[in-house]
Amino acid sequence: MYQKNAARRHWWQDAVLTGRELPAKEREPFFLLVDCPVPRYAYHKKSWRAEVLSACMAERMYGAVGMADAWLHPDIMTLMSEEYRDRWEASPETVRQLLACLIAVFAAKDLQASGEAVILLGKSSDTLWQMEMTGQVLAPYLPRINRLTFYYEEAAGLDLWEEAAGYLEDYNYEYGLTPCLLPYRGRGERTVDKRRFGDGSVRDGGSGGMILDYGASVDGRWIQGGEHAVYVDLQGCLAKERKCMAADGRISYVSPLKYLDTVVKNEYDRKD
DSSP, X not given: OOGGGSBOTTHHHHOOOOOEEEOOXXXXXXXXXXXXXXXXXXXXXXXXXXXXXXXXXHHHHHHSXXXXXXXXXXXXXXXXXXXXXHHTSOOHHHHHHHHHHHIIIIIHHHHHHHOEEEEEOOOGGGHHHHHHHHHHHHTTTGGGOOEEEEEEOOOTTXXXXXXXHHHHHHHHHHHOOOOEEEEEETTTEEOOOHHHHOTTSOOOSOOSEEEEESSOOOOGGGGSSSSOEEEEETTOOHHHHHHHHTSTTOEEEEOHHHHHHHHHHHHHTOOO
């Protein structure tokens, strides 16, 4: 950050974040964007206090016309306590709209050409809404998809086949598609239940088309082997981006953070 933007001695009481509303020309009907950089607190190597930073961000967000939600940089999220982190998690609707935009812009061609999608679900408490969201964002492409695999985090007392039966039936009834459900096993490894999936129904290692990551562990297995794929990372994990970059050009990486950074930079470069 620029030195002039660094927080000083008494900034805890007087901190005010600046925001810049970005025209929504190319992004309608998706978003009205407000760029709001958070400077590093630079007095005696102190860090932001979670409640102060949250209050500053709330003041800026609620003061911007049309601003309804925020997507925070992962580094900013590390400054938040659990209470404030939950408050600043992007809503499912924001995630859905941005995810639909990312797929349309970056992954649609590969998804339609290969007919394959791999979904890496996040924590078990979010599994069902993530499965529902996946059906919504993939709807335009499902007629061309013939292989859909969900990896999920096992939880005690949760039978995903039973809990997600409605979503699975929709895939089968509407598109004649039978998704595979595979649990993660320590460090992102996979298991194959041959009683449910059949001996030839699951291919281990690598994938073509699209890999949609809601929050899997950092594991190179997801990008080993396989054909060209687009890796859509909702968490914006730098370690995953580096793994994709090291995959000999087979894996194209995209994340909401990378996308929004590009939008902001493009707007800053505008002369009008």
